[in-house]
Amino acid sequence: TQVVVINIEGMTCNSCVQSIEGVISQKAGVKSIHVSLSNCNATIEYDPLQTCPEDLRSSVEDMGFDASLSE
Amino acid sequence: ICTLPDPSSASFQKHEFFVDMTCEGCSNAVTRVLHRLGGVQFDIDLPNKKVCIDSEHNVDTLLETLKKTGKNASYLGEKSAQ
Ligand SMILES: [Cu+2]
Ligand SMILES: [Cu+2]
Structure with missing residues (x-):
């Protein structure tokens, strides 16, 4: 995870x-x-075999919010 | 000669939707998903939680788009444009 x-x-x-x-x-x-x-911000625990940060970011953006990955 | 209806002259239906928005953050999210879909003109009535959309897209597409915001949304019906 x-x-x-x-x-x-x-x-x-x-x-x-x-x-x-x-x-x-x-x-x-x-x-x-x-x-x-x-x-x-959102803190998300995820399984790297099933999703990735960029995928999660774009899902948030699809909901109508500005989303960016923090360094 | 078969003439197809000219889409530019077709009068689009105005559709009214309920979207469970509580503040401007919510209505901004709705604005953004609709802009991203494109081909829509709309009015948001925040106090009454209503979104009125004038569009070439069908109701299902519009409802799916509104639901992308994660808010409760439902179709209220057609609204005749005056
Ligand atoms: Cu809100
Ligand atoms: Cu909010």
Whole structure:
């Protein structure tokens, strides 16, 4: 299992947090996700055999948020 | 000679959707997914949680797109453009 932190812009309330957690947690290979509204990011534990940081990032972006991988 | 309907002159249906938006962050997300889909003109009524879309896309495509935001969304019906 690996962990990636994705910076997310455009979240303003808890319903944004819940939407992202709800959708991304359903993705294949995602073990856990924690979205922080105050830090504007998501910490995702994933299985590298099933998904990758870029794939996760683009999934967040597909939901209508700006997402970037943190270094 | 068979004439096909000219898509540019066709009057598109206005469709009304319920989307469970609670603030501007939510409505921005809706705006972005619709812009990404393209071929849509829309109005967002945040207080009433409604999105009114004028588009060449069918209702299923539009609903799928709205659901990408992770919010609850449903189709309310057609709205006749005046
Ligand atoms: Cu929000
Ligand atoms: Cu919101």
